[in-house]
Amino acid sequence: MSTYWDRERLLRSTILAGFAAAGLAISPAYAQDQQQDEDEQSEDTAASEDTIVVTGSRIRRDAFASVAPLQVIDSQEIRDAGLIDTAQILQTSSVAQGVQLDNTIGGAFVTDAGPGSNTITLRGLNPDQTLLLINGRRVAPSGVEGAPSLPNVDIIPTDAIQRIDILLDGASSVYGSDAVAGVVNVILRDNFEGFQVGAYTNSPEESGGGSHRWNMMVGDSSENGRFMFSMEYFHQDSLQVNDRDWNYDPTDGLYCSRDIEIADDGSLLSECEGAIINRVRTYNYYVNGQPDLASYYANPGLYGTDVYSTPGSSDTGIPGWSFGDSTNEAYRSSYLDQTTDIIPDSQRYSFLFTGDYTIDRFLGQENVTVFTELLHTNSQTTYKSGYHGQLFPTVRADNPYNPFGFDVVPIFASPIERSNIEVETQYTRFMSGLQGDWSFAPSWSYEVFGGYTRSMGYSRRPAVDEGLLTAVVATTRVENGEIVCGSDDNSTIELFGFLSPNNCVPVNLFHPNLYPNDGSTAPSFGTQEEYDFLRIDRTATTVVDQLIFGGFTTGPLFELPAGEVSGVFGIEWRRDTLDSGTDTVAADGLAAGYFADRRSEGSAQLTEYYAELAIPLVSGVRFAEDISLELAGRLTDHEYYGQNSTYSARASWVMTDFLTLNATMGTSFRAPNLRELFLGGQTGFTSGFADPCVVPNDARGPGNTYDPTNDNRDAVVLANCIAEGVDPTSLGLTGTPSIESFRAGNPSLEPETSDAYSLGFVFDQPFTDRFDASLRVSYFAIEVEDSIAIPGTAFSLGQCYNSTNFPNDPFCARRQRDPNTGLLTFVDNTPFNVATQETNGWDFNGRFNMDFDFLGGFNYDMNATFTKSDEILSRNTAESDLNNFVGDWGSPEWRGAISNRFERGDWSMLWRARYLGEQASIRNVVGVDYGERIEAASELGGDAVDSWDAVWYHDLSISYDQDTWAVTFGVNNLFNEEPAIIDQDASGATLGSGNEVLGSGYDLLGRRFFARVSKAW
Template sequence: MYALARCKTEGRRKQHHEGVCNVSSYWDRERLLRSTILAGFAAAGLTVAPSFAQQADEDDEDEEQAEQSGDNIVVTGSRIRRDSFSSTSPLQVIDAETVTEAGLVDTAEIIRSVPVIQGAQLDATINNSFVTNGGPGVNNVSLRGLSADRTLILINGRRMSPAGVEGAPSFPDLNLIPSSIIQRVDILLDGASSVYGSDAVAGVVNVITQQDYEGLNIEGYVSIPEEGGGENQRYSILVGDRSERGGFTFAMEYYDQQNLRILDRDYNRSPSGFYCSQDIDLDASGNQITSAATRPNTCGGSIINRVRVYSFLARPGGGLLLGTDVYRTPGRDGVALNNVAAGGDARSPGDWFVAWAGAGSTAAQNATARTYMSNLPENQSYVANQFTDMLPANTRYNMFFTGDYDIDSLFGLEGTSFFFEASHSNSQTFNDSNYHGQLFPTVPDTNPTNPFTYNNGASFFGYGVVPIIASPVQRSDVDVEIQQTRLLTGLRGDLGFIGAPGWDFEAFASYTRSMGYSSRGAVLEERLRLSLGTTRFDGGGNLVCGDQAYQDLFGFLDPENCVPVNMFAPSLYIYNPETGPQWGTTAERDFLTGERTVTTKVDELVAGAFVTGPLFNLPDGEVSGVFGWEFREIGLDSGVDTIARLGLAAGFFADQLSVGSVNLNEAYAELSFPLLRGRTFAEDLTFDVAARLTDHEFYGQNSTWAAKLSWSPVDYLTFRGTAGTSFRAPNVRELFLGGQTGFTGGGADPCVVPFAATQSGNYVRTDDPRSDTVLNNCIADGVDPTTLGQNGVPSIQSFRAGNPGLDPETSDSISVGFAIDQPWFDAFDFQFGVNYYEINIEDSIAIPGTAFSLNRCYNSTNYPNDPFCARRQRDPNTGFLSFVDNTPFNIAQQTSQGVDYNARFGMDIWGGTRLEASTVWTQSLEITNQTTPGSAVNDFVGTIGFPEWRGTTDARIIAGDWTFFWRGRYIGEQNNLGIFGAAEPACEFGATCVDVLDDVDSVLYHDVSVNWRSDTWRVTVGVNNALNEDPPLVDQNTADATLSGTNVPLGAGYDLIGRRFFVNVAKRF
């Protein structure tokens, strides 16, 4: 598809199509008018496309025709109809032609291709690895580093509804927009609450779809990586027709993304040969220490395949183990822990377990104790990690239908048409985490399956032991299906039939239903507890379990179902990396394994109407206005099954139902004043104002406003500025989330002693990177920060729920800029624009991450009175953190500040061949938050996910039917050194290490393609990431870096797949 950036319409019936233009010829390479380019650059916008006019006389002719026809268009950022594609707001535009040349077919990736997308993006890599707003399987986008909560997504100028699963999704899922229907994407870069309502704080993404299309187009796209994994394909049909009275456009699309596993890419391979998240240490020259001899095992992972014993016995051979936790790996030599001699089998003569071998233990049990995991290390979780998906498999089916029909002859409403849109989308995602998690239940000494202590006399000296194994159930594997059906209809036309010539109206109503389904495997906790706590021998020497004390005399209650479970079965310790451990018997598997399911429904009803037209005349033009009303209601019903609701799955707390609804009414107005036109030093001076009054069900009445000024002293130079306010009430997630759990590695606890500080066998303060403030606060918390976690640390449970006590956010923003379109040389075109922006949010709603909250608490000089310290709980028995509250709350403020730079160049070079180039850059000057007034201000610019500089440059040579395209994508350097008081990662591997890798260099990706077309065919062949640039890596302990089984920062825009070849073929009939 090739988008038009200006309208060439015929007849009055097309003038009301908001934001879109008639595609009169599918294969035409339409260009923006020179006035359009100037206005766009004055708004610091960039049409990220070859939008130069090839011939100035053609532009002038088209512009003249548009003026003569009297047709007006609507540009994102205003509902006022104008006579050219111009905007007083900062606007960037992506058109479908460039999307095709760049080899992009995923809507989320299309939108993220511009550098104004800043901050860690909630893409497939993050949403499938962490507990997030939309849940697994969705794709969101964030402008200006202010999160997806503050970016409004529109389709043809109307709000797109939230979709997702688990918890309370409040963001739209970009997977549900078929890319084959996109004509262009407008990105509005100032606060637009006064025009579009809540959520438009950082800006607006408006997806404009193909309309008025005539013909049939069949298109296919395939992308094949040079290395295996990550293949994707898309096939689509676009069909449309028009008559004198109306027309329709219909698109249907199939998209398939294959998964990409950690082992599919060598940049995940550690020096020890495993594919894992690892420690990356640097020597004195700044080079990575890669010697396997120096770094025998650099992988991180969980402790598994070991036994934890707690005893009050005297150890055979001397010495006391009074209250000592001992971790042993039976059948292996290993590192001595807690003064227990290494080596030996668990039941061999002379080993410390031998004194507990009772006469009742069997030879089979002895053999089990000696041989389980006899030939594998005690830490094998990283072996399974290599099969984890970095990118999950995703399949989508999308349909989109739009049309209109003139009804003036039917009802006597002259110039009135009926319009409608309908869409249905289905997105299916399976994320194979291969993460089994730990199971470490206590097996009591009275349980006959316990080979260490059972039947030791009267079990007087016995005590339960804790086998630490990998769960046979991969609890983080998730199967997701998300569906969305959207229906919209309305009337639009002119009001001449009521005696208001020149005035137009539009009234519409839409209804959207989104359904999400997810399922995860689960170990049924209550059944495991029942079995381990009641297993015994019956009178015939058979293992039985269950509570036999209760007898139902009349058989009214079904017999209790219980299966004896042997936590020392060899199959639980023979670790197949692809399948994981297995229960000892099929009966055990069926008894203990269940499914944890969630069904999420989101309904949204929107209705509105507005009128627009001329109000009165000024000396140099007509003052136009828009007056409108909108009603919106959104309802949420996210239900969990019994396993999830009652917390019956091992490793999960109970998740609660998320139910609620909210509605609001809004009235709005816009005015545009053409103050001066065609005057000396005032070729154009336009002043626009907008205001909106919001009546929220829970937060009452609030108002927002915007003022915009555009001044062109001459036709090639424009200055512009905007100022305004925004309002965002808490969304359905922030209000109604019933309760959702997640997990963070125990190493996020600042009180856990770093390995580097104890690698010599004793704690060494100079090797501990933590500050004295942290250590003192940990001591004040009742734990010893020099020993805590030496023998392993459990995961930290996190919890978040809605908070009806939240206050709404308010914000103000400004932007100023200029653009110049050189008029002096006919040999080439050149435009340059600069835009400065600043956004300040008060009472910002924040959902802190676990690691961030803990770092803020233990680095605080106001401990324990820092607000973040009230959000965590520590187990008084173990000393480990057991709970962190991540419920949203209002913080003092959040800001974003920066500069956009845009430049465009074009010239004819020889024989009809043309060179075109465009570049757009964003420099982030400030992205901050402040928890309370007077507290420290945290600036994220330069940290991972928030580079100071991002840029995209496109160049193309057009020679007849051939186009040669190049794109460069730049992401600036970043680091998390000591971010917000967090300790820097410490060296893990000896004296040769002087630093760890916790910063990343800048990255430049190259994409190239060749495009050929005829009247009915178009073929594009290209290469993405042509130089096969690997993504940067950071040490696995880097503070606040979003990592999951790999050392690549996720959501930061880095290419995980590598070099890949694509072909796109389209045939038009």
């Protein structure tokens, strides 16, 4: 049983600790529900307890007597629930609403934290609106590539965690900038004595995705000091697509990304999705509806058909090449997905030292405690992606490897896996300071501290050298019959300066290995020499530094009739620095199909002044046993944004010994982070079909004609296109080149501000001492003004062309269109203040504890969150489009858990059940209905699977604890519930990988068994 429950019984304060999200003892700490009928023994014991500091305030008080909505994750529950690391601990809590940026996402998408990072998102807001602390002190960002702006929650050794507090109201007035959605405060163990070793393993029933952890701790204490050293190694095995049957269909016997649809008769329709890549595009035309290679010579320049690699057979007259895919030899790019990592392989080494020592006298003060924290973590992650990137260079007729005799475009997947990433980050955090009581005012305490953090990240991505690929295309046969590349027109003139026919390696771009026919075979070059010649590495190195100093003092100010007024007064100074650069390959855009990535560098500093007051207003009055008020204020002086102030007020009204009312309100402030201010210029490319004026695929008929019956674009879009002078019924029918995009920091950004409110009650049953039962119900609401967005190309264009204020809408100023072709050529995706975000809902928490004479102790905890709305109101569109994300991926309407624990002697059993509500592709953005878009993309004649029913995940464990050793055995996902598997097009509307939905709370591993053993001396 949690020691926090024991402490609550001693103090009889209203702490509903243990309202476990999925059995985690995630416990809102409820304030001021003081029970006056406690016996004298408990009162005496409570009086002897030391006061402590609770997350949400720096004022010392009895135990967890906090007015603010607070949830606590207990270390015992972390162990018994089989949770492997801090990311899983936090991301499975009920308040982790919104898509969570974990390491399943970091390799496939560009995120604010970079690849290899795990972050936490609270209340459906952005991850950079949640503040992460260790022992009440800020944690610096870490990551690699671009300009990482978020801290990685996995830097902390799991077994060194005593508890995790999650504060669920705006706390900028207490903890500073970024605490918009809330605060996550990791409290480290500080009282360990002895030597302990431990091991943990988690093994899925099916192959792939297992994880293992080994740890060691040593600690000791004396009259004047104590220390603890912890070392941990963690390894996560990769989980690939072909490790599970989600993407497998026995009809075709293939693992791949699929179109998944439901036919009218209820049957499941499934087909591998993706571009056909084992082909060559020929510039010919059709005779009587049939392709004819010879007709090319009569009609040069006309687009023709594709021919496919068919070794051993041919209907074109060219050995090994056939028309169409009637031979069933067509090879789709999605076949390569079977080796894609859903969960990447990763390992982590963590070292943590904490200690303090009390000096009898220092700087005129007595009993001064010097404290130190030193944390170092090395993380290594390898992402393997099935998407290799397509290559389609034009190969001229005189290339000796070209069997067609005229210019053609081979289309194949690169054997160089450009989407693979190797990431390594090293994170070092040093914090030290002084604590004590003032000699001249013993009832007042103080703390001063300073710290330095450095995160160093390195990434490497394989790529195709674009210059060398151009040289390879310029392959000819010289007069002596030798095949050479890097020269032109059968001459020896060097085209690339450093390259000559002597060191250029000719590559056969028509080799059968590049055009596999078997769905289980990946493309490869004809020789290893060809691979080595074209491959280059694209690397990035990122350094993030944080220097911080601060101090505060706290103690009683004066007496009121209801009690003592206490206060806190403090100051904090911080400087963040970023230097993120790339090699010349990345900086100059030398890799084929990759964007240019310029250096990101900059710094920002601020000074903050803050104060808190705890005021008892009424005590011992009928229907007002205790009424108290907490006030906090902070003044932030930012280098770029001047002075900004925030405040908070929290009230608690203990009406009786069983009913307490709580209310909070507060403001928060978040200045643009280093990424939003100093991100170096990054260029990228988006499909030309993101242009709303281009004829969509579904509205294209035979022979590249326009079919209006399948055009689902809104009338306002068509009208705006026509007003711009382009024809939305013909644009792009003859070709849709990619649209270049650009992204960089924006020094003109305004800071975000927010208001947060909560109102609720706590009912603690007063009828019997035989058991404890409590219920808390709370309403919450958060409104963020001037929310900062880094828009994507499709989002910006959707805002522009769906606007009734076209072309004066601010989004319309962010794109350029070629006056000759009418096609879009450029979109600016620089971040800017785009919207107001509002979220509100209800938290429900319940607890039941009872001791049975025969069965032992029984504890029941319930935690649930109902999100009523999560809306974005754009300030830049005339029609003020309102978008509600509740029910979308990552934001179910209901999320919660129940936990049941039985304890008898040294034995305990935990059963927990975690609930995720229904999620679907329901997002509507400025008139663009993703559901309609997905249905329009259905290719098999059915309704696309774009939603997933509510699901319960059940876990069960048994633990045996003695004085020096402990063992736990358990099973996660007891009933082997599958994650959300949806249509490929629907997955593309969220952060999905193939058909899997990532970052939305679903269990990707299936049933798995875990064991933990520890031994102490």
